[in-house]
Amino acid sequence: MNFNCRPVEPNDLEHICSFPQNADELYFVYPKAIYPLTCEQLQSAIDNRQNSTVLTHNNSVIGFANFYHWENQGCCKIGNFIVKPDYRGQGAGSFLLEHMMTLAKVAYSATHIEISCFNTNTQALLLYARRGFVPFHIEQRSDQNDHAIALIHMRKST
Incomplete structure (x- = not known):
């Protein structure tokens, strides 16, 4: 498939939600966030983060x-x-992940990238x-039903 990435635009929020x-x-x-995701909740995240990016296929x-x-010259964490x-299981996630890793290296000279799951x-x-991401820390959290859940922090060098 032919994928592309670009900065998020206001008209994208409803689709992402x-x-x-x-x-x-x-x-x-x-x-x-509280389900269902709203444009207001998503905009709040965008306002407090950098390089909000959308992945597109056929526009x-x-x-x-x-x-x-x-x-700069340190760590970027993808969220x-x-x-x-x-589009899951068709290479879209890999493409977006690779784009974000390249963006971190180019825009911030990042030496490593982290993502948590x-x-x-x-x-x-x-x-x-x-x-290529490798777990380096496990953090106990509580899910939305207050049950214990593990947040696995993963890292990859650029």
Whole structure:
């Protein structure tokens, strides 16, 4: 498939808000948000982050990611990472992840990239591992039902 990335635009928000299919998926992407994701919640995340990026296919928005931490010649942390359900398992996530890693290196001279993933998000964990990310820390969190869940922090050198 032919994918492209570009900076997020205001008209993209409604499309991105439709990607999480349930409260669990939204929690994986944006734990502070309340399901269903609204444009206001998403805009709040965008306002507090850098390089909010959409992934497109045939000019349709099919993915989203940004940096919630960035430092020159240091670490960039990818957040709000999501791909539209119809495009999962087709290389879209890998393309977006590679774009964000390149962006971190070019824009911030990042020496490494980090991404965090909840233990119950198996498909994302496998994607990150296939792309060379290695776990370095496990943090106990509580999910939206107040059950213990593990947040696995992963890192890759650029």
